[in-house]
Amino acid sequence: xxxxxxxxxxxxxxxxxxxxxxxxxxxxxxxxxxxxxxxxxxxxxxxxxxxxxxxxxxxxxxxxxxxxxxxxxxxxxxxxxxxxxxxxxxxxxxxxxxxxxxxxxxxxxxxxxxxxxxxxxxxxxxxxxxxxxxxxxxxxxxxxxxxxxxxxxxxxxxxxxxxxxxxxxxxxxxxxxxxxxxxxxxxxxxxxxxxxxxxxxxxxxxxxxxxxxxxxxxxxxxxxxxxxxxxxxxxxxxxxxxxxxxxxxxxxxxxxxxxxxxxxxxxxxxxxxxxxxxxxxxxxxxxxxxxxxxxxxxxxxxxxxxxxxxxxxxxxxxxxxxxxxxxxxxxxxxxxxxxxxxxxxxxxxxxxxxxxxxxxxxxxxxxxxxxx
Amino acid sequence: xxxxxxxxxxxxxxxxxxxxxxxxxxxxxxxxxxxxxxxxxxxxxxxxxxxxxxxxxxxxxxxxxxxxxxxxxxxxxxxxxxxxxxxxxxxxxxxxxxxxxxxxxxxxxxxxxxxxxxxxxxxxxxxxxxxxxxxxxxxxxxxxxxxxxxxxxxxxxxxxxxxxxxxxxxxxxxxxxxxxxxxxxxxxxxxxxxxxxxxxxxxxxxxxxxxxxxxxxxxxxxxxxxxxxxxxxxxxxxxxxxxxxxxxxxxxxxxxxxxxxxxxxxxxxxxxxxxxxxxxxxxxxxxxxxxxxxxxxxxxxxxxxxxxxxxxxxxxxxxxxxxxxxxxxxxxxxxxxxxxxxxxxxxxxxxxxxxxxxxxxxxxxxxxxxxxxxxxxxxxxxxxxxxxxxxxxxxxxxxxxxxx
Numbered sequence: 001x002x003x004x005x006x007x008x009x010x011x012x013x014x015x016x017x018x019x020x021x022x023x024x025x026x027x028x029x030x031x032x033x034x035x036x037x038x039x040x041x042x043x044x045x046x047x048x049x050x051x052x053x054x055x056x057x058x059x060x061x062x063x064x065x066x067x068x069x070x071x072x073x074x075x076x077x078x079x080x081x082x083x084x085x086x087x088x089x090x091x092x093x094x095x096x097x098x099x100x101x102x103x104x105x106x107x108x109x110x111x112x113x114x115x116x117x118x119x120x121x122x123x124x125x126x127x128x129x130x131x132x133x134x135x136x137x138x139x140x141x142x143x144x145x146x147x148x149x150x151x152x153x154x155x156x157x158x159x160x161x162x163x164x165x166x167x168x169x170x171x172x173x174x175x176x177x178x179x180x181x182x183x184x185x186x187x188x189x190x191x192x193x194x195x196x197x198x199x200x201x202x203x204x205x206x207x208x209x210x211x212x213x214x215x216x217x218x219x220x221x222x223x224x225x226x227x228x229x230x231x232x233x234x235x236x237x238x239x240x241x242x243x244x245x246x247x248x249x250x251x252x253x254x255x256x257x258x259x260x261x262x263x264x265x266x267x268x269x270x271x272x273x274x275x276x277x278x279x280x281x282x283x284x285x286x287x288x289x290x291x292x293x294x295x296x297x298x299x300x301x302x303x304x305x306x307x308x309x310x311x312x313x314x315x316x317x318x319x320x321x322x323x324x325x326x327x328x329x330x331x332x333x334x335x336x337x338x339x340x341x342x343x344x345x346x347x348x349x350x351x352x353x354x355x356x357x358x359x360x361x362x363x364x365x366x367x368x369x370x371x372x
Numbered sequence: 373x374x375x376x377x378x379x380x381x382x383x384x385x386x387x388x389x390x391x392x393x394x395x396x397x398x399x400x401x402x403x404x405x406x407x408x409x410x411x412x413x414x415x416x417x418x419x420x421x422x423x424x425x426x427x428x429x430x431x432x433x434x435x436x437x438x439x440x441x442x443x444x445x446x447x448x449x450x451x452x453x454x455x456x457x458x459x460x461x462x463x464x465x466x467x468x469x470x471x472x473x474x475x476x477x478x479x480x481x482x483x484x485x486x487x488x489x490x491x492x493x494x495x496x497x498x499x500x501x502x503x504x505x506x507x508x509x510x511x512x513x514x515x516x517x518x519x520x521x522x523x524x525x526x527x528x529x530x531x532x533x534x535x536x537x538x539x540x541x542x543x544x545x546x547x548x549x550x551x552x553x554x555x556x557x558x559x560x561x562x563x564x565x566x567x568x569x570x571x572x573x574x575x576x577x578x579x580x581x582x583x584x585x586x587x588x589x590x591x592x593x594x595x596x597x598x599x600x601x602x603x604x605x606x607x608x609x610x611x612x613x614x615x616x617x618x619x620x621x622x623x624x625x626x627x628x629x630x631x632x633x634x635x636x637x638x639x640x641x642x643x644x645x646x647x648x649x650x651x652x653x654x655x656x657x658x659x660x661x662x663x664x665x666x667x668x669x670x671x672x673x674x675x676x677x678x679x680x681x682x683x684x685x686x687x688x689x690x691x692x693x694x695x696x697x698x699x700x701x702x703x704x705x706x707x708x709x710x711x712x713x714x715x716x717x718x719x720x721x722x723x724x725x726x727x728x729x730x731x732x733x734x735x736x737x738x739x740x741x742x743x744x745x746x747x748x749x750x751x752x753x754x755x756x757x758x759x760x761x762x763x764x765x766x767x768x769x770x771x772x773x774x775x776x
């Protein structure tokens with residue numbers, strides 16, 4: 001079995017700037033998703049389900065919510081004596097500040113990587129929602145003889161071009177011959193920002209890049225070495241959504257209202273773990289009306305809910321009408337309020353008789369702790 | 373050294389729950405959507421500041437042991453203390469099953485002595501309630517009692533079903549009567565005791581040598597202490613408390629969670645009930661699903677209609693299925709066209725298309741024949757089968773069969 005021979009490294013803050021409002025107070029990794037999860041849960045669970053027991057999480061800023069969420073890693077079975085979860089807050093020496101780019105970040109933890117006994121390293125960001133089979137990815141990486149495997153998806157990006165998007169074009173042999181930033185051409189596949197490589201190869205590449213003062217992994221290591229490195233892709237075929245804006249965040253959540261997508265993201269044999277919150281089950285009142293909605297534990301529903309995602313501990317008051325909305329943890333929506341196309345962040349209070357409306361293309365986002 | 377440790381009697385068979393306790397001990401019986409009965413005493417302990425609990429198991433302990441595990445869900449995984457499962461064990465000279473509640477504690481004197489406690493709290497795994505044991509302990513210390521017994525006022529016409537404490541004005545007990553025909557008071561023992569450990573130890577040892585004993589707290593230890601003139605006090609509890617030893621009471625206790633008139637709330641943040649949480653996504657109600665007056669847990673998929681019911685995690689209710697006034701335990705599947713009413717469908721049972729389970733009381737003429745219908749864990753009820761009210765189904769039922 002190859003799987004227990006891989007080390008997982010998660011970049012918690014990559015792409016933070018893309019979902020500005022929501023990541024003002026948190027990292028991309030700790031962005032709430034799907035009623036009870038944070039984006040990092042999907043990566044941690046995928047790793048753990050593939051037998052990976054050593055995971056390093058590189059944080060840069062806004063990491064309070066992330067640290068709070070991860071704790072000792074117990075919820076993912078990563079609180080272990082041997083290996084387990086390590087969190088790396090921004091590491092700076094007296095000479096330089098916090099890291100710039102992936103290469104410096106990896107260099108900062110080079111000792112952690114070099115001292116690991118694992119043969120392979122899986123690098124990943126937290127900007128996708130997916131449930132990956134890393135056993136299969138590692139097996140394919142080993143069989144193909146690739147130096148680097150990039151996990152890709154086969155989705156044509158929508159018209160309002162995604163940001164920080166890397167596309168790759170492979171030749172007939174399956175070897176990557178071209179990598180482009182923010183340009184999609186036919187026949188390309190799209191990087192999911194997940195890379196697999198041998199640990200020794202990674203340290204060699206990082207060492208070589210550092211002494212040339214290079215900072216960007218894709219640009220300085222992959223794009224410039226397409227001729228010498230055997231870079232291949234692993235095309236992921238399952239349910240995947242990338243979060244790169246408020247709108248895509250909204251869409252990625254709403255996609256779960258299709259049970260087919262739920263089945264794909266939450267297969268029986270690869271459960272998704274998250275921090276336990278010990279909430280009571282959901283209580284439905286006498287006039288509750290719920291249609292096509294996903295509801296996490298701890299909610300109390302006395303009003304009307306349609307096409308919504310309710311996170312844990314949400315209260316929907318009497319005679320409310322909440323539609324097409326994402327209501328995050330512990331939000332209270334009081335009597336007779338009406339919401340349509342709204343995203344409320346955590347701990348928002350909507351007072352009675354309020355009416356809030358956004359649009360499918362521009363959901364109205366309400367900040368954490370707002371009182372409306 | 374601990375001031376107070378708890379001993380939880382979890383060895384009971386729960387024989388009056390029939391099919392539900394064929395393979396599991398009563399404290400492991402599911403309750404309230406995501407709990408087991410034992411979550412209540414364990415959560416009460418940790419919320420009351422008691423971090424050392426011995427759980428005495430005997431009957432079908434496999435699932436209960438698994439559930440308790442290292443005690444992590446209740447924050448009872450401790451370096452000194454925590455939760456310990458204590459099954460009967462073999463000694464150098466012979467071995468005994470636990471012969472009664474008092475004997476179970478007697479056989480674990482060594483466990484208790486390791487913590488050298490001043491006081492021992494005795495609990496059972498049969499009741500649903502939220503209680504701060506630390507207030508009871510304070511009273512026990514203040515009154516310098518040898519034993520404090522938690523009591524609840526019950527309607528006087530029901531008092532003859534309980535163990536009744538007859539007390540003086542200061543709350544001290546002068547008499548204990550087990551199920552008295554003519555009760556003198558309505559203070560029912562809740563089966564929760566705090567003993568000063570030195571005293572309890574003395575009486576347990578004395579009881580172990582008495583040949584005619586039944587090794588029971590209520591029948592033997594409490595009367596013996598009373599007769600000897602020990603200081604015994606009642607501790608009045610006025611919150612929600614329910615014995616869930618029978619099918620009817622288990623069903624009622626679940627329904628109490630839905631009833632807004634019953635003052636029992638699992639949603640209060642300051643006294644959380646902890647449990648081993650299912651690893652499941654949020655529950656989903658589709659376009660056609662209808663849910664009212666109910667409790668629904670994560671992992672459920674509801675395409676049918678639910679009213680006045682408690683759904684545990686990962687239950688599927690298909691389109692066109694109707695569930696009312698029922699309890700559906702984890703993983704059960706109710707297929708389309710099935711009607712489930714006044715029933716308990718246990719974990720992982722499969723109710724096929726067109727099945728009818730249970731009957732509404734108003735539709736049954738002979739009231740003695742009405743009751744909650746129960747489907748055993750893992751049973752498959754074949755298409756169009758009819759399970760009458762009060763039926764106890766222990767295993768699979770064939771297609772079209774009628775079970776009374």
